[in-house]
Amino acid sequence: MENSVLSWLQPDAQRFFRENAIVRHLNSGDLIYDDEAVVTHTIFPHDCVISIMAEMADGRSVEKASIGREGFVGLPVILGGGRTFGRCVVQVPGKASWLSVADLDVALQEFHCVRQVMLRYAKSFTLQLMESVACNSLHTADQRVVRWLLHAHDRVDGDTFYLTQEAISNLLALRRATVNAACSDLQQAGGISYHRGHLTITDRQILQSRVCECYDRVRRAALCTAP
Amino acid sequence: MENSVLSWLQPDAQRFFRENAIVRHLNSGDLIYDDEAVVTHTIFPHDCVISIMAEMADGRSVEKASIGREGFVGLPVILGGGRTFGRCVVQVPGKASWLSVADLDVALQEFHCVRQVMLRYAKSFTLQLMESVACNSLHTADQRVVRWLLHAHDRVDGDTFYLTQEAISNLLALRRATVNAACSDLQQAGGISYHRGHLTITDRQILQSRVCECYDRVRRAALCTAP
Protein backbone atom coordinates (compact mmCIF):
# COMPACT_ATOMS: atom_id res chain seq x y z
CA MET A 1 0.00 0.00 0.00
CA GLU A 2 1.30 3.38 -0.93
CA ASN A 3 -0.32 5.09 2.06
CA SER A 4 1.13 4.38 5.50
CA VAL A 5 -2.14 4.46 7.38
CA LEU A 6 -3.63 1.91 5.00
CA SER A 7 -0.46 -0.19 5.09
CA TRP A 8 -0.83 -0.64 8.84
CA LEU A 9 -4.30 -2.13 8.59
CA GLN A 10 -4.97 -5.84 8.93
CA PRO A 11 -5.06 -7.74 5.59
CA ASP A 12 -8.87 -8.02 5.55
CA ALA A 13 -9.31 -4.32 6.20
CA GLN A 14 -6.73 -3.57 3.52
CA ARG A 15 -8.69 -5.68 1.09
CA PHE A 16 -11.82 -3.70 1.93
CA PHE A 17 -10.05 -0.45 1.13
CA ARG A 18 -8.56 -1.84 -2.07
CA GLU A 19 -12.01 -2.94 -3.22
CA ASN A 20 -13.94 0.16 -2.23
CA ALA A 21 -11.57 3.11 -2.51
CA ILE A 22 -11.06 4.92 -5.78
CA VAL A 23 -7.59 6.05 -6.80
CA ARG A 24 -7.57 9.55 -8.25
CA HIS A 25 -4.88 11.80 -9.59
CA LEU A 26 -4.86 15.21 -7.92
CA ASN A 27 -3.48 18.29 -9.63
CA SER A 28 -1.58 21.14 -8.11
CA GLY A 29 -4.01 23.75 -6.82
CA ASP A 30 -7.07 21.47 -6.79
CA LEU A 31 -9.48 22.44 -4.03
CA ILE A 32 -10.46 19.29 -2.16
CA TYR A 33 -12.59 20.83 0.55
CA ASP A 34 -13.50 24.34 1.50
CA ASP A 35 -13.20 25.41 5.13
CA GLU A 36 -15.79 23.72 7.33
CA ALA A 37 -17.09 21.70 4.42
CA VAL A 38 -18.84 18.44 5.20
CA VAL A 39 -16.40 15.58 4.75
CA THR A 40 -17.84 13.20 2.17
CA HIS A 41 -14.65 11.23 1.51
CA THR A 42 -11.56 10.39 3.48
CA ILE A 43 -8.53 10.81 1.26
CA PHE A 44 -5.34 8.81 1.64
CA PRO A 45 -2.44 10.35 -0.35
CA HIS A 46 -0.02 8.04 -2.12
CA ASP A 47 2.52 10.54 -3.36
CA CYS A 48 0.80 13.93 -3.25
CA VAL A 49 0.82 16.58 -0.55
CA ILE A 50 -2.36 18.32 0.59
CA SER A 51 -2.36 21.50 2.66
CA ILE A 52 -4.94 22.67 5.14
CA MET A 53 -4.94 26.43 4.80
CA ALA A 54 -6.03 29.16 7.22
CA GLU A 55 -7.81 32.07 5.56
CA MET A 56 -8.00 35.30 7.48
CA ALA A 57 -10.67 37.94 7.04
CA ASP A 58 -8.15 40.34 5.46
CA GLY A 59 -7.38 37.78 2.74
CA ARG A 60 -4.03 36.63 4.05
CA SER A 61 -3.49 32.91 4.41
CA VAL A 62 -1.02 30.34 5.73
CA GLU A 63 -0.77 26.61 5.86
CA LYS A 64 -2.01 25.20 9.15
CA ALA A 65 -0.98 21.60 8.41
CA SER A 66 0.10 19.38 5.56
CA ILE A 67 -0.87 15.82 4.82
CA GLY A 68 0.91 13.18 2.78
CA ARG A 69 1.21 9.42 2.63
CA GLU A 70 1.75 9.28 6.42
CA GLY A 71 -1.87 10.28 6.99
CA PHE A 72 -5.22 11.17 5.48
CA VAL A 73 -7.62 14.03 4.96
CA GLY A 74 -10.80 13.73 6.98
CA LEU A 75 -9.74 13.40 10.62
CA PRO A 76 -12.87 15.25 11.82
CA VAL A 77 -14.89 12.18 10.84
CA ILE A 78 -13.35 10.08 13.59
CA LEU A 79 -13.11 12.88 16.14
CA GLY A 80 -16.84 13.27 15.87
CA GLY A 81 -17.51 16.36 13.83
CA GLY A 82 -17.56 15.75 10.15
CA ARG A 83 -16.50 19.21 8.96
CA THR A 84 -13.04 19.99 7.68
CA PHE A 85 -10.49 21.92 9.73
CA GLY A 86 -9.76 24.35 6.88
CA ARG A 87 -9.45 24.79 3.13
CA CYS A 88 -7.81 21.63 1.78
CA VAL A 89 -5.74 22.25 -1.33
CA VAL A 90 -3.40 20.04 -3.35
CA GLN A 91 0.13 21.42 -3.12
CA VAL A 92 2.19 18.71 -4.73
CA PRO A 93 0.31 16.71 -7.35
CA GLY A 94 0.00 12.94 -7.22
CA LYS A 95 -2.36 10.05 -6.54
CA ALA A 96 -4.64 9.36 -3.56
CA SER A 97 -7.22 6.77 -2.49
CA TRP A 98 -10.69 8.17 -1.87
CA LEU A 99 -13.09 6.30 0.37
CA SER A 100 -16.60 7.61 0.95
CA VAL A 101 -17.61 8.28 4.55
CA ALA A 102 -20.39 5.71 4.14
CA ASP A 103 -17.85 3.06 3.21
CA LEU A 104 -15.56 4.22 6.00
CA ASP A 105 -18.39 3.71 8.48
CA VAL A 106 -18.70 0.14 7.29
CA ALA A 107 -14.95 -0.35 7.68
CA LEU A 108 -15.01 1.15 11.19
CA GLN A 109 -17.78 -1.27 12.15
CA GLU A 110 -16.19 -4.34 10.65
CA PHE A 111 -12.52 -3.86 11.31
CA HIS A 112 -11.41 -2.90 14.76
CA CYS A 113 -7.97 -1.82 13.50
CA VAL A 114 -9.34 1.00 11.36
CA ARG A 115 -10.33 3.31 14.21
CA GLN A 116 -7.19 2.44 16.13
CA VAL A 117 -4.86 3.31 13.26
CA MET A 118 -6.80 6.48 12.51
CA LEU A 119 -6.66 7.66 16.11
CA ARG A 120 -2.96 7.01 16.15
CA TYR A 121 -2.63 9.30 13.18
CA ALA A 122 -4.73 11.89 15.02
CA LYS A 123 -2.06 11.84 17.68
CA SER A 124 0.78 12.20 15.22
CA PHE A 125 -1.12 15.00 13.49
CA THR A 126 -1.50 16.78 16.82
CA LEU A 127 2.24 16.53 17.35
CA GLN A 128 2.80 18.00 13.88
CA LEU A 129 0.57 20.93 14.76
CA MET A 130 2.27 21.54 18.08
CA GLU A 131 5.65 21.55 16.46
CA SER A 132 4.43 24.00 13.85
CA VAL A 133 3.13 26.35 16.51
CA ALA A 134 6.59 26.41 18.07
CA CYS A 135 8.44 26.48 14.75
CA ASN A 136 6.45 29.44 13.47
CA SER A 137 7.33 31.53 16.47
CA LEU A 138 10.95 30.50 16.93
CA HIS A 139 12.53 29.58 13.61
CA THR A 140 13.74 31.52 10.59
CA ALA A 141 12.23 31.72 7.14
CA ASP A 142 15.18 29.69 5.79
CA GLN A 143 14.65 26.90 8.29
CA ARG A 144 10.92 26.76 7.60
CA VAL A 145 11.45 26.54 3.85
CA VAL A 146 13.92 23.69 4.27
CA ARG A 147 11.60 21.89 6.66
CA TRP A 148 8.76 22.06 4.16
CA LEU A 149 10.96 20.69 1.40
CA LEU A 150 12.19 17.78 3.52
CA HIS A 151 8.66 16.81 4.55
CA ALA A 152 7.61 16.97 0.91
CA HIS A 153 10.55 14.82 -0.11
CA ASP A 154 9.45 12.19 2.42
CA ARG A 155 6.01 12.14 0.88
CA VAL A 156 6.68 11.87 -2.84
CA ASP A 157 8.30 9.19 -4.98
CA GLY A 158 11.74 10.14 -6.22
CA ASP A 159 13.58 13.40 -5.77
CA THR A 160 11.67 15.71 -8.11
CA PHE A 161 8.29 17.25 -7.53
CA TYR A 162 6.25 20.17 -8.77
CA LEU A 163 6.25 23.16 -6.43
CA THR A 164 6.89 26.79 -7.28
CA GLN A 165 8.58 29.34 -5.03
CA GLU A 166 5.39 31.33 -5.23
CA ALA A 167 3.52 28.34 -3.76
CA ILE A 168 6.05 27.99 -0.93
CA SER A 169 5.68 31.67 -0.12
CA ASN A 170 1.91 31.26 0.17
CA LEU A 171 2.25 28.21 2.40
CA LEU A 172 4.58 29.86 4.86
CA ALA A 173 3.18 33.40 4.59
CA LEU A 174 6.56 34.69 3.45
CA ARG A 175 7.37 37.08 0.62
CA ARG A 176 8.28 35.36 -2.59
CA ALA A 177 11.52 37.32 -2.49
CA THR A 178 12.36 35.76 0.89
CA VAL A 179 11.67 32.27 -0.43
CA ASN A 180 13.71 33.04 -3.51
CA ALA A 181 16.70 34.00 -1.38
CA ALA A 182 16.35 30.78 0.62
CA CYS A 183 16.06 28.65 -2.53
CA SER A 184 18.98 30.39 -4.25
CA ASP A 185 21.13 29.68 -1.21
CA LEU A 186 20.11 26.04 -1.17
CA GLN A 187 20.79 25.71 -4.88
CA GLN A 188 24.21 27.31 -4.58
CA ALA A 189 25.02 24.96 -1.72
CA GLY A 190 24.05 22.07 -4.00
CA GLY A 191 21.07 20.94 -1.93
CA ILE A 192 18.38 21.51 -4.50
CA SER A 193 17.90 22.51 -8.10
CA TYR A 194 14.81 23.89 -9.71
CA HIS A 195 13.44 24.99 -13.00
CA ARG A 196 10.08 26.65 -13.45
CA GLY A 197 8.35 24.78 -10.67
CA HIS A 198 10.16 21.48 -11.03
CA LEU A 199 12.11 21.14 -7.83
CA THR A 200 14.73 18.45 -7.29
CA ILE A 201 16.32 17.50 -4.00
CA THR A 202 19.89 16.85 -5.10
CA ASP A 203 21.46 16.44 -1.66
CA ARG A 204 19.31 15.73 1.37
CA GLN A 205 22.32 15.96 3.67
CA ILE A 206 22.66 19.62 2.89
CA LEU A 207 19.02 20.25 3.67
CA GLN A 208 19.22 18.25 6.87
CA SER A 209 22.21 20.24 8.03
CA ARG A 210 20.18 23.46 7.71
CA VAL A 211 16.76 22.42 8.99
CA CYS A 212 15.51 23.06 12.51
CA GLU A 213 14.92 20.27 14.98
CA CYS A 214 11.18 20.45 14.22
CA TYR A 215 11.67 18.40 11.07
CA ASP A 216 12.95 15.39 12.90
CA ARG A 217 10.35 15.57 15.64
CA VAL A 218 7.48 15.68 13.15
CA ARG A 219 9.08 12.92 11.12
CA ARG A 220 9.47 10.69 14.15
CA ALA A 221 5.88 11.37 15.25
CA ALA A 222 4.67 10.24 11.83
CA LEU A 223 6.68 7.04 12.04
CA CYS A 224 5.32 6.35 15.51
CA THR A 225 1.89 5.75 14.08
CA ALA A 226 3.19 2.36 12.96
CA PRO A 227 1.90 -0.46 15.15
CA MET B 1 -19.12 21.01 37.68
CA GLU B 2 -16.44 23.62 37.30
CA ASN B 3 -14.87 21.86 34.33
CA SER B 4 -16.77 21.89 31.04
CA VAL B 5 -15.73 18.43 29.89
CA LEU B 6 -16.94 16.95 33.15
CA SER B 7 -20.12 19.03 33.07
CA TRP B 8 -21.11 17.45 29.76
CA LEU B 9 -20.97 13.91 31.12
CA GLN B 10 -24.08 11.96 32.03
CA PRO B 11 -25.09 12.20 35.72
CA ASP B 12 -23.81 8.72 36.59
CA ALA B 13 -20.43 9.41 34.98
CA GLN B 14 -20.28 12.74 36.78
CA ARG B 15 -20.90 10.99 40.04
CA PHE B 16 -18.03 8.62 39.28
CA PHE B 17 -15.70 11.55 38.74
CA ARG B 18 -16.89 13.34 41.86
CA GLU B 19 -16.26 10.24 43.92
CA ASN B 20 -12.92 9.26 42.45
CA ALA B 21 -11.17 12.46 41.39
CA ILE B 22 -9.13 14.51 43.81
CA VAL B 23 -9.32 18.30 43.74
CA ARG B 24 -5.93 19.94 44.08
CA HIS B 25 -4.74 23.51 44.14
CA LEU B 26 -2.03 24.18 41.57
CA ASN B 27 0.49 26.95 42.00
CA SER B 28 1.97 29.19 39.35
CA GLY B 29 5.03 27.53 37.85
CA ASP B 30 4.24 24.01 39.10
CA LEU B 31 5.55 21.39 36.71
CA ILE B 32 2.75 18.89 36.09
CA TYR B 33 4.46 16.71 33.51
CA ASP B 34 7.78 16.81 31.77
CA ASP B 35 7.90 16.39 27.99
CA GLU B 36 7.01 12.85 26.93
CA ALA B 37 6.29 11.86 30.51
CA VAL B 38 3.95 8.92 31.08
CA VAL B 39 0.50 10.28 31.86
CA THR B 40 -0.54 8.93 35.25
CA HIS B 41 -3.47 11.30 35.84
CA THR B 42 -5.85 13.22 33.64
CA ILE B 43 -6.26 16.72 34.99
CA PHE B 44 -9.44 18.78 34.60
CA PRO B 45 -8.84 22.46 35.45
CA HIS B 46 -11.55 24.35 37.31
CA ASP B 47 -10.09 27.85 37.24
CA CYS B 48 -6.40 27.44 36.47
CA VAL B 49 -4.53 27.56 33.16
CA ILE B 50 -1.93 24.97 32.20
CA SER B 51 0.51 25.45 29.32
CA ILE B 52 2.11 22.81 27.17
CA MET B 53 5.53 24.18 26.38
CA ALA B 54 7.92 23.43 23.54
CA GLU B 55 11.55 23.32 24.59
CA MET B 56 14.16 23.67 21.86
CA ALA B 57 17.67 22.32 22.02
CA ASP B 58 19.11 25.85 22.33
CA GLY B 59 17.06 26.44 25.46
CA ARG B 60 14.41 28.67 23.91
CA SER B 61 10.80 27.80 24.57
CA VAL B 62 7.24 28.76 23.62
CA GLU B 63 3.79 27.68 24.54
CA LYS B 64 2.37 25.11 22.11
CA ALA B 65 -1.10 25.02 23.66
CA SER B 66 -2.96 26.06 26.77
CA ILE B 67 -5.61 24.21 28.70
CA GLY B 68 -8.28 25.50 31.04
CA ARG B 69 -11.74 24.53 32.21
CA GLU B 70 -12.82 23.85 28.61
CA GLY B 71 -10.56 20.78 28.49
CA PHE B 72 -8.12 18.56 30.30
CA VAL B 73 -4.48 17.54 30.41
CA GLY B 74 -3.86 13.99 29.23
CA LEU B 75 -5.31 13.76 25.74
CA PRO B 76 -2.62 11.25 24.65
CA VAL B 77 -4.33 8.68 26.87
CA ILE B 78 -7.39 8.52 24.65
CA LEU B 79 -5.48 8.93 21.39
CA GLY B 80 -3.54 5.80 22.22
CA GLY B 81 -0.14 6.92 23.36
CA GLY B 82 0.06 7.70 26.99
CA ARG B 83 2.95 10.17 26.88
CA THR B 84 2.52 13.92 27.17
CA PHE B 85 2.80 16.23 24.19
CA GLY B 86 5.24 18.56 25.98
CA ARG B 87 6.22 20.09 29.30
CA CYS B 88 3.00 20.89 31.17
CA VAL B 89 3.32 23.86 33.50
CA VAL B 90 0.79 25.78 35.58
CA GLN B 91 0.55 29.34 34.27
CA VAL B 92 -2.39 30.74 36.17
CA PRO B 93 -2.90 29.13 39.59
CA GLY B 94 -6.15 27.53 40.62
CA LYS B 95 -7.91 24.25 41.30
CA ALA B 96 -8.21 21.11 39.18
CA SER B 97 -9.68 17.60 39.43
CA TRP B 98 -7.13 14.82 39.12
CA LEU B 99 -8.28 11.37 38.05
CA SER B 100 -5.80 8.50 37.82
CA VAL B 101 -5.50 6.76 34.46
CA ALA B 102 -6.58 3.51 36.12
CA ASP B 103 -9.81 5.17 37.28
CA LEU B 104 -10.24 6.79 33.89
CA ASP B 105 -10.03 3.36 32.27
CA VAL B 106 -12.86 2.22 34.49
CA ALA B 107 -14.88 5.29 33.53
CA LEU B 108 -14.22 4.71 29.84
CA GLN B 109 -15.45 1.14 30.18
CA GLU B 110 -18.54 1.95 32.18
CA PHE B 111 -19.73 5.20 30.70
CA HIS B 112 -19.98 5.51 26.97
CA CYS B 113 -20.17 9.30 27.15
CA VAL B 114 -16.67 9.67 28.60
CA ARG B 115 -14.77 8.73 25.45
CA GLN B 116 -17.19 10.69 23.31
CA VAL B 117 -16.81 13.91 25.26
CA MET B 118 -13.04 13.46 25.41
CA LEU B 119 -12.77 12.95 21.67
CA ARG B 120 -14.84 16.02 21.09
CA TYR B 121 -12.34 17.96 23.14
CA ALA B 122 -9.54 16.41 21.07
CA LYS B 123 -11.19 18.01 18.07
CA SER B 124 -11.55 21.39 19.72
CA PHE B 125 -7.93 21.16 20.88
CA THR B 126 -6.85 20.44 17.30
CA LEU B 127 -8.69 23.55 16.16
CA GLN B 128 -6.92 25.57 18.86
CA LEU B 129 -3.58 24.31 17.60
CA MET B 130 -4.37 25.07 13.98
CA GLU B 131 -5.41 28.57 14.84
CA SER B 132 -2.21 29.08 16.81
CA VAL B 133 -0.10 27.94 13.88
CA ALA B 134 -1.75 30.59 11.73
CA CYS B 135 -1.79 33.25 14.45
CA ASN B 136 1.92 32.84 15.17
CA SER B 137 2.84 33.44 11.57
CA LEU B 138 0.36 36.20 10.74
CA HIS B 139 -0.43 38.28 13.79
CA THR B 140 1.39 40.90 15.81
CA ALA B 141 2.84 40.66 19.28
CA ASP B 142 0.12 42.98 20.56
CA GLN B 143 -2.66 40.82 19.15
CA ARG B 144 -1.15 37.65 20.56
CA VAL B 145 -0.83 39.16 24.02
CA VAL B 146 -4.46 40.27 24.00
CA ARG B 147 -5.60 36.88 22.76
CA TRP B 148 -3.81 35.13 25.59
CA LEU B 149 -5.39 37.45 28.14
CA LEU B 150 -8.89 36.93 26.78
CA HIS B 151 -8.54 33.15 26.78
CA ALA B 152 -7.25 33.33 30.36
CA HIS B 153 -10.17 35.53 31.36
CA ASP B 154 -12.56 32.90 29.98
CA ARG B 155 -10.91 30.27 32.12
CA VAL B 156 -10.71 31.87 35.53
CA ASP B 157 -13.33 33.02 38.01
CA GLY B 158 -13.63 36.78 38.21
CA ASP B 159 -11.55 39.42 36.48
CA THR B 160 -8.26 39.20 38.35
CA PHE B 161 -5.64 36.50 38.03
CA TYR B 162 -1.96 36.04 38.74
CA LEU B 163 0.26 36.37 35.66
CA THR B 164 3.41 38.42 35.27
CA GLN B 165 4.56 40.14 32.08
CA GLU B 166 7.68 38.03 32.30
CA ALA B 167 5.47 34.90 32.17
CA ILE B 168 3.59 36.21 29.14
CA SER B 169 6.87 36.90 27.36
CA ASN B 170 7.97 33.30 27.96
CA LEU B 171 4.66 31.92 26.70
CA LEU B 172 4.72 33.85 23.46
CA ALA B 173 8.49 33.87 22.95
CA LEU B 174 8.51 37.66 22.97
CA ARG B 175 10.85 40.03 24.77
CA ARG B 176 9.59 41.19 28.10
CA ALA B 177 10.01 44.73 26.80
CA THR B 178 7.63 43.96 23.93
CA VAL B 179 5.05 42.54 26.32
CA ASN B 180 5.49 45.55 28.58
CA ALA B 181 4.76 47.90 25.71
CA ALA B 182 1.62 45.91 24.85
CA CYS B 183 0.44 45.88 28.48
CA SER B 184 1.17 49.57 29.01
CA ASP B 185 -0.93 50.36 25.95
CA LEU B 186 -3.78 48.21 27.19
CA GLN B 187 -3.62 49.78 30.60
CA GLN B 188 -3.63 53.29 29.17
CA ALA B 189 -6.61 52.37 27.04
CA GLY B 190 -8.36 51.21 30.21
CA GLY B 191 -8.59 47.55 29.20
CA ILE B 192 -6.48 46.08 31.98
CA SER B 193 -4.70 47.06 35.12
CA TYR B 194 -1.90 45.23 36.84
CA HIS B 195 0.27 45.34 39.87
CA ARG B 196 3.19 42.99 40.49
CA GLY B 197 1.66 40.02 38.77
CA HIS B 198 -1.93 40.63 39.70
CA LEU B 199 -3.64 41.33 36.43
CA THR B 200 -7.21 42.60 36.18
CA ILE B 201 -9.35 42.73 33.09
CA THR B 202 -11.14 46.04 33.61
CA ASP B 203 -12.81 46.27 30.20
CA ARG B 204 -13.19 43.23 27.98
CA GLN B 205 -14.64 45.32 25.16
CA ILE B 206 -11.34 47.11 24.73
CA LEU B 207 -9.46 43.83 24.55
CA GLN B 208 -11.96 42.40 22.11
CA SER B 209 -11.61 45.40 19.85
CA ARG B 210 -7.85 44.76 19.61
CA VAL B 211 -7.65 40.98 19.39
CA CYS B 212 -7.25 39.05 16.16
CA GLU B 213 -10.01 36.85 14.80
CA CYS B 214 -8.18 33.80 16.18
CA TYR B 215 -9.59 34.47 19.64
CA ASP B 216 -13.16 34.04 18.55
CA ARG B 217 -12.49 30.97 16.45
CA VAL B 218 -10.75 29.18 19.30
CA ARG B 219 -13.45 30.26 21.71
CA ARG B 220 -16.18 28.96 19.44
CA ALA B 221 -14.36 25.67 18.92
CA ALA B 222 -14.20 25.21 22.69
CA LEU B 223 -17.92 25.85 23.05
CA CYS B 224 -18.65 23.37 20.27
CA THR B 225 -17.50 20.51 22.46
CA ALA B 226 -20.83 20.88 24.23
CA PRO B 227 -23.28 18.11 23.30
Place this chain on the structure above:
DNA sequence: AAATGTGATCTAGATCACATTT
Protein backbone atom coordinates in the same frame (compact mmCIF):
# COMPACT_ATOMS: atom_id res chain seq x y z
C1' DA C 1 14.74 39.96 44.87
C1' DA C 2 10.82 40.26 41.89
C1' DA C 3 8.11 43.02 38.73
C1' DT C 4 8.02 46.69 35.75
C1' DG C 5 9.69 50.69 32.74
C1' DT C 6 12.56 52.53 29.06
C1' DG C 7 16.41 53.84 25.86
C1' DA C 8 20.09 52.91 21.97
C1' DT C 9 20.91 50.03 18.25
C1' DC C 10 20.44 45.98 15.08
C1' DT C 11 18.22 42.78 11.80
C1' DA C 12 15.04 39.50 9.63
C1' DG C 13 11.72 39.90 6.84
C1' DA C 14 8.26 43.23 5.23
C1' DT C 15 6.45 46.67 1.45
C1' DC C 16 7.02 48.47 -3.04
C1' DA C 17 8.88 48.03 -7.45
C1' DC C 18 10.91 46.48 -11.61
C1' DA C 19 13.66 43.30 -14.58
C1' DT C 20 14.76 38.78 -16.87
C1' DT C 21 13.92 34.23 -18.80
C1' DT C 22 11.19 30.44 -20.81
Place this chain on the structure above:
DNA sequence: AAATGTGATCTAGATCACATTT
Protein backbone atom coordinates in the same frame (compact mmCIF):
# COMPACT_ATOMS: atom_id res chain seq x y z
C1' DA D 1 1.83 34.70 -18.92
C1' DA D 2 4.26 32.14 -15.46
C1' DA D 3 8.44 31.57 -12.79
C1' DT D 4 12.38 33.58 -11.03
C1' DG D 5 15.86 37.28 -9.70
C1' DT D 6 17.09 41.53 -7.36
C1' DG D 7 17.34 46.36 -5.50
C1' DA D 8 15.81 50.46 -2.31
C1' DT D 9 13.65 51.31 1.84
C1' DC D 10 10.83 50.48 6.09
C1' DT D 11 9.47 48.37 10.51
C1' DA D 12 8.23 45.05 14.16
C1' DG D 13 10.45 43.04 17.29
C1' DA D 14 15.13 41.51 18.51
C1' DT D 15 19.68 42.15 21.40
C1' DC D 16 21.94 44.56 24.98
C1' DA D 17 21.67 47.37 28.87
C1' DC D 18 20.27 49.89 32.81
C1' DA D 19 16.89 52.16 36.00
C1' DT D 20 12.85 52.29 39.25
C1' DT D 21 9.47 50.58 42.52
C1' DT D 22 7.52 47.43 46.01
